[in-house]
Amino acid sequence: xxxxxxxxxxxxxxxxxxxxxxxxxxxxxxxxxxxxxxxxxxxxxxxxxxxxxxxxxxxxxxxxxxxxxxxxxxxxxxxxxxxxxxxxxxxxxxxxxxxxxxxxxxxxxxxxxxxxxxxxxxxxxxxxxxxxxxxxxxxxxxxxxxxxxxxxxxxxxxxxxxxxxxxxxxxxxxxxxxxxxxxxxxxxxxxxxxxxxxxxxxxxxxxxxxxxxxxxxxxxxxxxxx
Amino acid sequence: xxxxxxxxxxxxxxxxxxxxxxxxxxxxxxxxxxxxxxxxxxxxxxxxxxxxxxxxxxxxxxxxxxxxxxxxxxxxxxxxxxxxxxxxxxxxxxxxxxxxxxxxxxxxxxxxxxxxxxxxxxxxxxxxxxxxxxxxxxxxxxxxxxxxxxxxxxxxxxxxxxxxxxxxxxxxxxxxxxxxxxxxxxxxxxxxxxxxxxxxxxxxxxxxxxxxxxxxxxxxxxxxxxxxxxxxxxxxxxxxxxxxxxxxxxxxxxxxxxxxxxxxxxxxxxxxxxxxxxxxxxxxxxxxxxxxxxxxxxxxxxxxxxxxxxxxxxxxxxxxxxxxxxxxxxxxxxxxxxxxxxxxxxxxxxxxxxxxxxxxxxxxxxxxxxxxxxxxxxxxxxxxxxxxxxxxxxxxxxxxxxxxxxxxxxxxxxxxxxxxxxxxxxxxxxxxxxxxxxxxxxxxxxx
Numbered sequence: 001x002x003x004x005x006x007x008x009x010x011x012x013x014x015x016x017x018x019x020x021x022x023x024x025x026x027x028x029x030x031x032x033x034x035x036x037x038x039x040x041x042x043x044x045x046x047x048x049x050x051x052x053x054x055x056x057x058x059x060x061x062x063x064x065x066x067x068x069x070x071x072x073x074x075x076x077x078x079x080x081x082x083x084x085x086x087x088x089x090x091x092x093x094x095x096x097x098x099x100x101x102x103x104x105x106x107x108x109x110x111x112x113x114x115x116x117x118x119x120x121x122x123x124x125x126x127x128x129x130x131x132x133x134x135x136x137x138x139x140x141x142x143x144x145x146x147x148x149x150x151x152x153x154x155x156x157x158x159x160x161x162x163x164x165x166x167x168x169x170x171x172x173x174x175x176x177x178x179x180x181x182x183x184x185x186x187x188x189x190x191x192x193x194x195x196x197x198x199x200x201x202x203x204x205x206x207x208x209x210x211x212x213x214x215x216x217x218x219x220x221x222x223x224x225x226x
Numbered sequence: 227x228x229x230x231x232x233x234x235x236x237x238x239x240x241x242x243x244x245x246x247x248x249x250x251x252x253x254x255x256x257x258x259x260x261x262x263x264x265x266x267x268x269x270x271x272x273x274x275x276x277x278x279x280x281x282x283x284x285x286x287x288x289x290x291x292x293x294x295x296x297x298x299x300x301x302x303x304x305x306x307x308x309x310x311x312x313x314x315x316x317x318x319x320x321x322x323x324x325x326x327x328x329x330x331x332x333x334x335x336x337x338x339x340x341x342x343x344x345x346x347x348x349x350x351x352x353x354x355x356x357x358x359x360x361x362x363x364x365x366x367x368x369x370x371x372x373x374x375x376x377x378x379x380x381x382x383x384x385x386x387x388x389x390x391x392x393x394x395x396x397x398x399x400x401x402x403x404x405x406x407x408x409x410x411x412x413x414x415x416x417x418x419x420x421x422x423x424x425x426x427x428x429x430x431x432x433x434x435x436x437x438x439x440x441x442x443x444x445x446x447x448x449x450x451x452x453x454x455x456x457x458x459x460x461x462x463x464x465x466x467x468x469x470x471x472x473x474x475x476x477x478x479x480x481x482x483x484x485x486x487x488x489x490x491x492x493x494x495x496x497x498x499x500x501x502x503x504x505x506x507x508x509x510x511x512x513x514x515x516x517x518x519x520x521x522x523x524x525x526x527x528x529x530x531x532x533x534x535x536x537x538x539x540x541x542x543x544x545x546x547x548x549x550x551x552x553x554x555x556x557x558x559x560x561x562x563x564x565x566x567x568x569x570x571x572x573x574x575x576x577x578x579x580x581x582x583x584x585x586x587x588x589x590x591x592x593x594x595x596x597x598x599x600x601x602x603x604x605x606x607x608x609x610x611x612x613x614x615x616x617x618x619x620x621x622x623x624x625x626x627x628x629x630x631x632x633x634x635x636x637x638x639x640x641x642x643x644x645x646x647x648x649x650x651x652x653x654x655x656x657x658x659x660x661x662x663x664x665x666x667x668x669x670x671x672x673x
Contacts, residue, residue, distance in 0.1 A: 102506040154541060180542040184571035185514075187507055187636065188578045194545040216499030 001116060002026045004045040006036030006062065007078065008054050016049065019105050020112070033057030040066050045073055047115055049108075052079040052090070060093055067094045074115040078103075106171045106217040113168060128163040131223050133202065133210055135163055144202060154179060155198050162211065162221035171218040195219055232407075233400040240396030245389035252381030259377065263370045264347070268336050271349035275363050277301065278310060282357050288320040295321070307366040309346075312359045320359060330362050338367075345371050406435050410442065422450035455619065462621040466508060466636065470501040477501075504636075511638040515620065518645035525565035525649050532600070533559040535570055536592050543577050551586045552604075558594035562669050564650050572646040573602070575639035576665050580604035583663065598652075598669040609658040617656055618644045 003025050007013035010031060017027045028043065030036035033056030040048055040062055048066065050059035057065075063075055074096045090098055096118075097111050128135040132145040140156060142149045151159065157179045162170065172191040176182040195211065203209045212220050230238075281297055291312065302308060302323050309324040317330065328341035331348055339346045350362035413426050425446060426439040481494040517523050533556065540554045547554045562569070573592075580590045580602055588605035609617070616622050621637040647654045652669040 100510070102509060104503060104506070154544075176542070181538060182542055182570065182574065184567050184574065185507065185510055186571065186574055186578070187511075187639070188543075188546070188574065190542055190546050190578075193549050197545050197549075215496040216503055 001046045002028070002044065003047045003049060003112070004028050004030065004036070004039055004043060005049045006030045006033070006040070006054060006059065007049070007051045008032060009051070012051075015105075016108070019109070023109055025112075033059075033062060037062045037065050040073070041069055041071070047112060048073055048075045049112070050075060050077055052077060060089065063090070063093045063095060074118065076108075076111060076115060104171060104217065106169050106214075107173060110165075110168065110171055110174045110218075113165070123164075128160065130163060130166050130210060130221060131208060132206075133163075135160060142202075144206060147205075149201050151198075151201065154194070155201070158194060158198055159202065162219065166221045169214045169218045169220045175219070232404060233397055236400035237393045237397035240399075241389040241393035244392040245385050248388045249381070249385045252378075252384060256374065256377055256381060260374060263367070263374075264336070267347040267365055267367060267370075268349070271336070271347065271363050271365055274305075274308060275349055275351060275361060278361055278363070279351065279357055282312070282359065282361070285357055285359060287358075288314065291320055299323070309364040309366070311362045311364070313362070314359055315353050317360075324364075327364055330360065339364075344368055403432075406431050406439075410435070410439065414442075417446065422446060422453055459620050463512065466621065467505060470505050474498055474501050508636045508638070511636060511642060515638065515641055515645055518642075518649060523568075523645060523649040525568050525646070527563050528566060530562055530564055530566055530569065531559070532562050532569070532594055535566065536573065536594065539570060539573055539577060540592070542574075543581060546581055547590065550581060550584065552581060552584045553589045555589065555591045556594070557591065558596075560594035560598060560600065562598055564669070568646045568649070572643040572667075573600070575643045576602040579639060580663070580665075583607075598671065600667040600669070601664055602667075603662050603664040605661055606663060608661070609656075609663055611658075614656050614658060618654070 001024075003020055005013055005016050005020070005027055007016060007029070008031050013029050013031060017029045020027045028039060028045070030039050033054040035056075036050070036054065037057055039045075048062075050062055052059040054062075059077055059079075063077075066073060066075070075094065076097045076099065077090050077095045078099050078101060079090075080101045096115055099108060099111065126136070126138050128137065133142075134144070135142050135156075137160070142151050142156065142159060158175065161175065161178050173185070175191050175195075176186070195213075199209075199211050203211055208223070210221055210223060212222065212224065214220055278298065278301070281294060281301070285291065285294070298310065298321075302310060309327055310321070311319060311323070311327055311330065312321040313319050313330060326342045328339040328346060328348070331337040331339065331350060334350050334352050337348050337350075339348055345367050346364040347367050348362055348364045350360060351357075353360050410426055413424055416424055425443050428436050428439045428443065431439045477494060477497055481491065486494075514523075536556050540556055543554060577590065577592075581604075583606050584590055584604040585606055590602070590604045593599075593601040593603065618640050620641045622640075623637045644654050647667050647669070650669055652667055654665060654667045656666070657664050
């Protein structure tokens with residue numbers, strides 16, 4: 001997976017590039033609009049991450065050029081401005097997502113993965129599993145080590161999300177949005193409580209813990225051997 | 227053109243009024259005295275004329291006149307300003323007691339005439355059966371005219387002097403009458419960001435200005451309040467950011483003072499990350515509020531079945547409520563026009579706040595309706611009445627001791643809720659009594 005980052009703030013670009021590389025993506029970085037547009041039109045990228053305010057050509061102009069050239073590469077906008085018109089303008093031009101600075105890198109990573117997954121055909125799996133945890137999507141049943149676990153509808157949805165994106169750190173905001181459809185900033189600790197309650201049912205009776213908290217970033221479902 | 231001062235205007239206005247009034251009175255008096263003289267003259271002339279007519283009764287022609295002249299002259303000599311002319315039917319003068327008299331007036335009756343610099347009042351009677359001659363009596367009225375002329379001069383003098391006097395008096399009166407206004411001006415001039423506490427002395431103001439002074443004082447009070455809030459807000463921002471920043475600085479520097487294990491470095495970065503996230507969240511919240519302050523928060527207008535959104539929110543908060551052993555309830559239904567994400571955020575903040583202050587075993591109840599009313603109520607200890615209006619202030623916390631710790635709330639949630647409600651054209655209020663704290667949102671009917 002090859003990503004193009006167009007960001008004029010050197011440090012921001014460098015950090016983003018490093019973070020995304022370490023997350024397993026091949027990244028290319030442009031620090032001005034002209035180069036960014038050239039690379040976007042000539043390179044074969046799976047995703048473009050564009051800053052709106054750029055010297056030379058701004059992010060919108062690049063997006064316009066990309067769409068005019070008939071490319072439907074997903075585009076994620078980064079901006080320091082959070083005006084509704086900006087958001088509408090970007091989406092009208094064909095942007096796929098939008099992040100306002102300051103944002104958490106875990107949030108960006110989760111969004112990038114969502115966008116890249118969008119193109120792929122949805123998995124046809126009827127069961128999801130990790131280690132001895134199994135989720136039957138058709139019968140809506142969860143079991144661990146052969147023991148059935150009673151889950152509420154939302155707990156089931158939360159576990160399904162964690163299983164589908166196992167190994168990925170999922171920020172709280174993404175969980176709130178995907179499981180509860182709550183798409184706003186909130187400093188409530190609801191997600192912490194919900195995860196704690198799920199953990200009580202899934203992990204507590206077992207020595208091999210699967211749900212892990214990544215402090216300050218979110219939650220991840222994975223098998224750890226330490 | 228330079229604008230006249232209020233004092234000058236009033237003085238000129240007073241002067242003009244006095245001039246008009248005294249001129250009017252003078253003219254009226256002048257006319258009345260003129261009328262009076264005419265009446266006096268007429269009486270005199272009539273009585274004299276009838277006397278002369280009786281003396282000339284039966285007179286047939288100018289020849290007979292000689293015999294009666296001594297009596298006439300004698301009679302005329304009693305009054306020096308009186309003159310008589312006797313003329314025949316053909317207009318020929320038979321007798322004139324004085325030279326250079328004006329001609330006989332064409333019509334009988336009282337007339338004013340002028341000849342050789344002298345004014346006369348004349349009365350004439352046409353010849354009749356008793357007296358075949360035309361008698362015309364002339365009265366010299368020069369002294370009357372002199373009196374009237376000096377009277378007119380006096381009137382003009384009075385008008386001028388009284389106008390001048392009232393202009394001066396008016397200027398003085400206006401000046402002292404407008405003193406409270408100048409005081410207002412001085413107070414207004416002394417008002418600055420540093421001294422918004424100055425107030426006008428309403429008790430010393432005249433009745434007409436007291437209301438204005440009260441209004442100005444109220445305006446100063448509002449400005450002062452807003453300014454205090456703004457200053458407090460800026461100070462709070464600085465304080466709220468300073469604490470995590472100094473934590474970050476200290477923590478990072480301490481970590482770097484000597485080599486540490488990998489685990490310690492990781493721990494340090496996690497600690498920093500938490501502080502940073504807290505700061506990012508707070509900055510995002512403050513940007514949201516700043517946008518609301520500048521009227522940039524433009525809510526969408528979609529018809530929403532609010533009960534569905536409330537149910538979704540209650541489901542979202544269910545784990546937290548169960549943990550706290552608090553019951554969540556929804557009553558009623560409401561269809562509103564609004565922006566779903568914003569309204570959800572507003573209600574979410576209220577629910578979060580309610581859950582935080584509801585004791586174990588308590589209840590949080592969302593009541594929709596009647597109409598476009600949304601009430602979020604929770605059981606719990608009553609909030610002090612003095613603290614209630616301040617709940618919506620930025621960074622306000624009922625218990626100031628709760629501010630430590632980065633996981634603690636920034637105290638912007640209720641301010642954000644209020645901004646969202648106001649952006650929808652609604653209002654929010656809070657009451658706390660009888661063991662319930664109620665936040666009530668009233669949304670407008672249509673916008």
